[in-house]
Amino acid sequence: MAERVALATTDDVNAIEAPVTWKAYLICAFASFGGIFFGYDSGYINGVNGSKVFIQIIEGPTATALTGPHQSLIVSILSAGTFFGAIIAGDCAELIGRRLTIIIGCLIYMTGVILQVASHGLGLLVAGRLIAGLGVGFESAIVILYMSEICPRKVRGALVAGYQFAITIGLLLASIVDYFTENRPDTGSYRIPIGIQFVFGLVLGIGLIFLPESPRYFVKRGKIEKARNALSRLRGQPGASEYIETELSEIIANEEYERALIPTTGWLSGWANCFKGSLWKSNSNLRKTILGTSLQMMQQWTGINFIFYYSTPFLQSTGAISNTFLISLIFNLIDTVCTPISFYTMEKYGRRVLLIWGAFGMLSCQFIIAIVGVTVGFNKTHTIGTGPTATTVADNTAAVNAQIAFIAIYIFFFAASWGPGAWIVIGEIFPLPIRARGVALSTASNWLWNTIIAVITPYMVNQDEGNLKSAVFFIWGGLCTAAFIYSYFLVPETKGLSLEQVDKMMEETTPRTSSKWVPHETFASQIGAGHGKLDEKVIMDVERKASVF
Numbered sequence: 008m009a010e011r012v013a014l015a016t017t018d019d020v021n022a023i024e025a026p027v028t029w030k031a032y033l034i035c036a037f038a039s040f041g042g043i044f045f046g047y048d049s050g051y052i053n054g055v056n057g058s059k060v061f062i063q064i065i066e067g068p069t070a071t072a073l074t075g076p077h078q079s080l081i082v083s084i085l086s087a088g089t090f091f092g093a094i095i096a097g098d099c100a101e102l103i104g105r106r107l108t109i110i111i112g113c114l115i116y117m118t119g120v121i122l123q124v125a126s127h128g129l130g131l132l133v134a135g136r137l138i139a140g141l142g143v144g145f146e147s148a149i150v151i152l153y154m155s156e157i158c159p160r161k162v163r164g165a166l167v168a169g170y171q172f173a174i175t176i177g178l179l180l181a182s183i184v185d186y187f188t189e190n191r192p193d194t195g196s197y198r199i200p201i202g203i204q205f206v207f208g209l210v211l212g213i214g215l216i217f218l219p220e221s222p223r224y225f226v227k228r229g230k231i232e233k234a235r236n237a238l239s240r241l242r243g244q245p246g247a248s249e250y251i252e253t254e255l256s257e258i259i260a261n262e263e264y265e266r267a268l269i270p271t272t273g274w275l276s277g278w279a280n281c282f283k284g285s286l287w288k289s290n291s292n293l294r295k296t297i298l299g300t301s302l303q304m305m306q307q308w309t310g311i312n313f314i315f316y317y318s319t320p321f322l323q324s325t326g327a328i329s330n331t332f333l334i335s336l337i338f339n340l341i342d343t344v345c346t347p348i349s350f351y352t353m354e355k356y357g358r359r360v361l362l363i364w365g366a367f368g369m370l371s372c373q374f375i376i377a378i379v380g381v382t383v384g385f386n387k388t389h390t391i392g393t394g395p396t397a398t399t400v401a402d403n404t405a406a407v408n409a410q411i412a413f414i415a416i417y418i419f420f421f422a423a424s425w426g427p428g429a430w431i432v433i434g435e436i437f438p439l440p441i442r443a444r445g446v447a448l449s450t451a452s453n454w455l456w457n458t459i460i461a462v463i464t465p466y467m468v469n470q471d472e473g474n475l476k477s478a479v480f481f482i483w484g485g486l487c488t489a490a491f492i493y494s495y496f497l498v499p500e501t502k503g504l505s506l507e508q509v510d511k512m513m514e515e516t517t518p519r520t521s522s523k524w525v526p527h528e529t530f531a532s533q534i535g536a537g538h539g540k541l542d543e544k545v546i547m548d549v550e551r552k553a554s555v556f
Contacts, residue, residue, distance in 0.1 A: 089222020092144020
């Protein structure tokens, strides 16, 4: 056995990480590329569902639109796959590591893409989207976990927000591809948008082979020297650097502290730990799990995926917009351009503030869209002509344009707040013993509600079903109101803290007072550091108690 080397420690709570380097930025930026899967796979189906060739293949040669049940199935089956993929990925990340789990997710995803490209009917397409969904579930849960664990605390919010930015790029690319393939007279109108995804999986899967594993995963598995090497690569410092040893000491000390509070004896207890503690105690595992899962639920409740999944067929059904594909493209462009604002604001103003004001901005826009729509906008149309050549046009074009403008403003508020904010917070709030499963459950919640909304939306807005038209925005406005209240009372401020310090903050404060909390001691000094070195017994204990659970 190699000789164990004592690790340096510090009492300075502001000196527990190495200076941020360009290498750290680039590694995290590449990892965030996985968001393109999420965005593109969620977005391309919006345009494909409006493609004439695709509609006729699914419904028959005389069909002009997908039926509600078929549209619901095609859109929602991806989300169903991602739900189960995210849950499974939580265990895989503990067993084989964060990096390898993402690579496996890429392989599953590419398999699903191949099946979809080969399809010429509903059956194989649905099977392919289900399998691709499993891969997206792996990626969407574990990329957030991986990035949160490797990013420097001072820029973690900005870098994890890059994941949401990648999602928006994926949505934008999907919209562009749909726009240029919608009028193809052959199966390329849907096979090209589907096939392009294969490249994304290939790039991320190959690239991750060359990136380091999360040092926090190695600490949890008791592999301290591997953790040191991984941290050295991530921070661009020698393994013997005081910066590396100090940060590693803090991770080890926190693992020892948390393991004493959250003992794990097996696979079942590992999952059960996510639900232990009091609902009324802000630092309990149960409270954190509810916070993570409900935060992702609220992100879906904002109604954003109604715009990105169904804006094309919805706008077509109103008869008020002549080029619905172009409007959908503009919506995606706004989302992409506005998301980088959060790179600065998440670190300047914090997660909590942006979630509160972002929800307020969204609810204001939603209610304006709904009120204008049911009075003079989308809902008020008339028919010109008769028979097959009859067309539906808006009574008040100016009102319709105003609605489009407020949808764009709503997208701005989402892109700058809840889009990245929900992902950032779920990666920060869980302690190491339950972090992989906590993030997996939170991500699964996102996909569960994504599925529910994808299933029920056609029944709410299709002309032969609910036909709510603009009134659907009353529902989204009400749910954004719930998100506003929720953010104020339940979301803590995690800006500028290490993942280990977030644990202590949630133990000592409440969501409404969390922004005032400052760290006052390091974990290493708290549990066993003498003469500037971490107690060797602590290191031995972490190695001895290493667990995959």
